[in-house]
Amino acid sequence: MSPLPALSPAGTLVDDHPKELPLFRKIVLLVLFCFAQFLDVFNTSAIFSALPALDISMDMTESQSTWMISAFQLTFASFLLISGRISDVYNPKNVFIGGVAVLGVISLCAGFVDNKVPMIICRALIGIGEHSRLSLSLLVNIFPDPLQQARAIGIFGGCGAIANILGLLIGGMFVEWASYHWVFWFVAIIAVPVSLACVFMIPPRFTKTTNSPEREAAKWKSLDLVGVSILTVALILFIFAVTSGSTDGWASAMVLIPLVISISMVIAFFYWETRIPVEQAAIPPRTWSYNNFSVLFTVALFPFFWLTTSFLIFITLWQNIFHWSVISSVIHMLPMGIIAIAASFTGPLSRVFSPKWIILTGLFLSMVASILLALGGGQPEDYWSYVFPALALGSLGVMLTYLHTK
Numbered sequence: 591m592s593p594l595p596a597l598s599p600a601g602t603l604v605d606d607h608p609k610e611l612p613l614f615r616k617i618v619l620l621v622l623f624c625f626a627q628f629l630d631v632f633n634t635s636a637i638f639s640a641l642p643a644l645d646i647s648m649d650m651t652e653s654q655s656t657w658m659i660s661a662f663q664l665t666f667a668s669f670l671l672i673s674g675r676i677s678d679v680y681n682p683k684n685v686f687i688g689g690v691a692v693l694g695v696i697s698l699c700a701g702f703v704d705n706k707v708p709m710i711i712c713r714a715l716i717g718i719g720e721h722s723r724l725s726l727s728l729l730v731n732i733f734p735d736p737l738q739q740a741r742a743i744g745i746f747g748g749c750g751a752i753a754n755i756l757g758l759l760i761g762g763m764f765v766e767w768a769s770y771h772w773v774f775w776f777v778a779i780i781a782v783p784v785s786l787a788c789v790f791m792i793p794p795r796f797t798k799t800t801n802s803p804e805r806e807a808a809k810w811k812s813l814d815l816v817g818v819s820i821l822t823v824a825l826i827l828f829i830f831a832v833t834s835g836s837t838d839g840w841a842s843a844m845v846l847i848p849l850v851i852s853i854s855m856v857i858a859f860f861y862w863e864t865r866i867p868v869e870q871a872a873i874p875p876r877t878w879s880y881n882n883f884s885v886l887f888t889v890a891l892f893p894f895f896w897l898t899t900s901f902l903i904f905i906t907l908w909q910n911i912f913h914w915s916v917i918s919s920v921i922h923m924l925p926m927g928i929i930a931i932a933a934s935f936t937g938p939l940s941r942v943f944s945p946k947w948i949i950l951t952g953l954f955l956s957m958v959a960s961i962l963l964a965l966g967g968g969q970p971e972d973y974w975s976y977v978f979p980a981l982a983l984g985s986l987g988v989m990l991t992y993l994h995t996k
Contacts, residue, residue: 611732611793619732619791620742623725625784626690627746628753629777630720633662635757637713638901639920640770642909647770648706653833657710659898660829665717668822671872672813682728683792687785692719694781701774712774728792751934755927762920814872817862821872824855889949890995893988896956900926900984904967904977912970925978926985933989945994952994955987 611619637644637658645655676685693716700712729746733739764772831849838844863871878884901923908919939948959980966976 610734615791616732616738616742618787620729620745622784622788622791623729624746624749625780626686626725627749628756629690629693629781631750631753632757632760633716633720633777634659635754635901636761636764636773636776637662638905639758639761639916640765640773641902642906643765643770643916644709645906645910648704648709650706654706654710656829656833656902658713659902660833661710661714662717662720664822664825664829665714666720667717668818668825669718671818671821672815676813681794683788683794686725686728686792687788689719690781690785690788694778694785697774697781698778701771701778716777732793748931748934751927751931754930755924758920758923758927762916766916812870814863814866814870817859817866817872820855820859820862824852824859827852827855886995889953889991892953892956893992896960896984896988897926900963900981914970922973922977923981925981929982929985930989933986934993936990937993940994948994949991952987952990952992955983956991957987959984959987 641655641658644650644658650658673685696712696715696719700709700716703709703712726743726746729742730739733742760776761773764770764776827848831845831852834842834848835845840846860875863873864875868874868876904923905919908914908922909916914922936948959982962976962980962983966972967980
């Protein structure tokens with residue numbers, strides 16, 4: 591994860607004269623929101639460390655273990671499309687607190703799970719409970735001063751990069767010296783107190799206006815639940831088809847049927863978006879006509895592809911094939927996290943150089959890293975000659991691409 595750019599306060603959350611909070615309360619809220627950002631990244635990076643142990647404990651195949659990551663990301667991304675409108679229908683404070691509380695409770699339950707199907711379901715529910723993005727919009731309103739806001743958002747985003755490293759380390763230590771159950775209980779230990787503290791610390795509302803029950807009901811109906819549901823099911827079927835191809839064969843009905851259905855549902859989703867009012871659509875059709883949006887949208891996917899693939903392949907390879915310990919595997923992966931933290935401070939480069947050339951530089955570095963990984967890395971002795979420089983260059987490249995695409 592990386593620092594997020596400065597945002598303007600949302601019109602639904604603030605009025606023309608927002609109340610200024612005491613400095614101490616602002617700092618406490620910043621800390622609480624940073625914890626939310628930390629948990630967002632920790633929920634992914636720590637699972638990478640624990641994934642081989644989960645595979646063995648729950649007797650999961652490679653395609654099934656993919657769902658430990660995919661289930662979380664799918665529900666998180668899908669609900670992110672309408673999270674803004676949900677906070678508009680209900681008090682954003684309540685939505686955020688509810689999300690963090692759900693995250694804590696489900697994580698607590700996941701720590702007691704020893705079966706793969708309930709665990710994957712828990713991971714999907716955890717994705718729904720993630721609301722760190724909503725905490726960013728609250729943070730912007732709490733720090734209306736541009737200078738304070740920039741500093742607060744910088745700290746908030748930096749917590750994501752730190753959590754990326756700590757997630758690997760803490761997850762590795764739990765697996766090595768305790769059990770994978772503590773990866774989930776650790777999240778619950780943080781999330782539950784944070785949600786309780788937010789009940790008292792977050793101001794009740796950032797607007798003077800009050801909506802009638804009829805208006806709030808109308809807003810609820812404006813949520814594109816149909817579109818989001820279609821897209822979510824389509825993505826689930828697509829990932830199921832792709833992950834089943836290596837085990838069942840690409841020509842099998844187990845692959846072809848969900849693949850065809852998923853593609854049809856994606857087409858149906860975009861058609862549905864054209865049939866409803868623009869203000870209700872999860873992804874309004876006009877979005878694709880914005881200048882450079884389609885290109886930037888495609889480019890922005892690449893960092894996630896590269897990072898997720900690298901984490902998944904090498905953590906599993908080092909533990910299951912090379913028989914390295916969890917801690918040793920995590921330490922060998924640290925260059926990615928350290929470079930990511932350093933690269934998170936490259937935002938001002940866009941004031942000196944065109945973002946286009948920075949993005950192209952990032953893509954070039956990622957390409958070089960991918961070539962290095964293709965040439966070597968299959969043996970333990972390849973680490974320093976191939977894998978280490980590839981992880982460093984690749985991490986720098988994807989971070990440059992991610993930051994300046996945003």
